[in-house]
Amino acid sequence: MRRTAIAMILAVLVLAGCKSENKMAQFGEIYRERPTTIYVAPLNDRSLRRAVRTVEDSVYNAAVNTATKQLYLTASDPLVFNGYYVLGPMASAQLAATDGRTFKQLRNENINDYYSDLGVDAILLMTVNLWNATFNTWTVEVEYTLRSTRTGSEVMHTVARATKMLRTDFKGRPIPLREDQQFADRYGCDLETAQRCRLVEVLNQFVLKDLPSGTRQREHSLERYIPTHPEYFNLQINPDGSVMIVPADDEE
């Protein structure tokens, strides 16, 4: 009986693995266009902040602001790790200042001059849709769009909602993870900010590391049939630090 149950679970898992799309199917445009240089555009923050009535509200707003900046700063890491060329955050910010185009213009209008003048193959556009906090759960929703500068088409579009569940002590206060504590020590910030910053870092890693490897890497063509994350998914960081990815249902 027990063996049958395990066998059935394994079969379901294998079938679920088969059902998810592979990289070739989801990132077909990337395999066709073969981008090498990606420019991370300044992000579009559509999330709301709290009206400041108490000190807690301003602390929350400051933590969210810092974490949003961290989301922008850490977006280049997974891309670089995958073998793309990405300009650093300081230089990207200066480049955005010289260009002066708004997020909407970068998203909707012709951006072919980025390819012809600057040698950029694709632009990564990030929109923060939501920041939310309940008793022991923090949520952020980010929309990632990679737009080709040659054709203007979207070569990647992912909406991911990351949730961090905190472990609490008997008084209901959150117990920090070791990594969060290390982050707070390294960055010299408070624990709440560190926890949010780590949340967006993990989200960036999970979403952007899912892209195919850069064209100059050997893995580029080898990993075509590896299963990939769905276009809309929920990422959950459990109190023990483990991560779970669940496809978002239609309503979400």
Place this chain on the structure above:
Amino acid sequence: MKRLNIIMIVSAALGMAACTGQYKGMPRAEVLTYQTKATYGGLHSLAVAYAEAINAAVKEDTLHPGMYADYGVALALMGRNGMACRMFNAEMRAFPESRGMVTRLKQHLIPDMMGDTLAPLHDTANISQLMGWAYDSVMGAVPLASVASIVDSSDTAWLRMQTPVDSVQQSIRLTANQKRELLAQQQMEATLARQAHADSIAAAKQAKIDARKQAKVEKEKAKKQKEKDRKKAEKEKKKLAKQKQKERQQAAAEKKRQQAEAKKQKEAAKKSTGGKA
């Protein structure tokens, strides 16, 4: 079941641990601090952190793309245009695909140094040392003038401070003699370029004069031809008129002859009828 859960959790944790690895040495904390609160002191510490990070990354061969460019931006914002330019050039040399973007940055931040394409002559350890001095000078440990003299003296000051070899920087570092040779070569190239430019201007002028002369000759030739054609046409016209006149005379003579013949015939007819009568 429990075992399966454990396996899943461990694999997820391992996956996460593998995913969250960053490129070594990127001074994220300083960048975040500067982005959150942009101050001059923050910019200084950011530049120092970048210098140290580049130094370490070059030694470990884990240079993050865009690191030189970021350091260059920090230096340019601090007003150290010469060093910023060299960092931009180093970025272009290390990552040729960045050329378009870095050229735009140079154009925006240090437009007067667009022609300078030299990469760093000294190793990055020395840069961080200089940056350290600069930082100290802001904090009051070293007078700013002495820092300026170290940064700007082009001959030997930085050579004396050089540290052991870096693997990647070795290819772009030059010795004092090589530097002198390079300068002489650059001067020679500049002279040759100036001469070539003057020559090209003179050649263009001469070509213009020649073209004008040629046009004049062509014009005269055309004029002559036109005159010739006109004369020829006149001659033909005259010839035609003469021919017409001749024809007219011939026709008149013919008419006269016919009239005379007709008269003769009439007279002959008269005579014949008169005789009968």
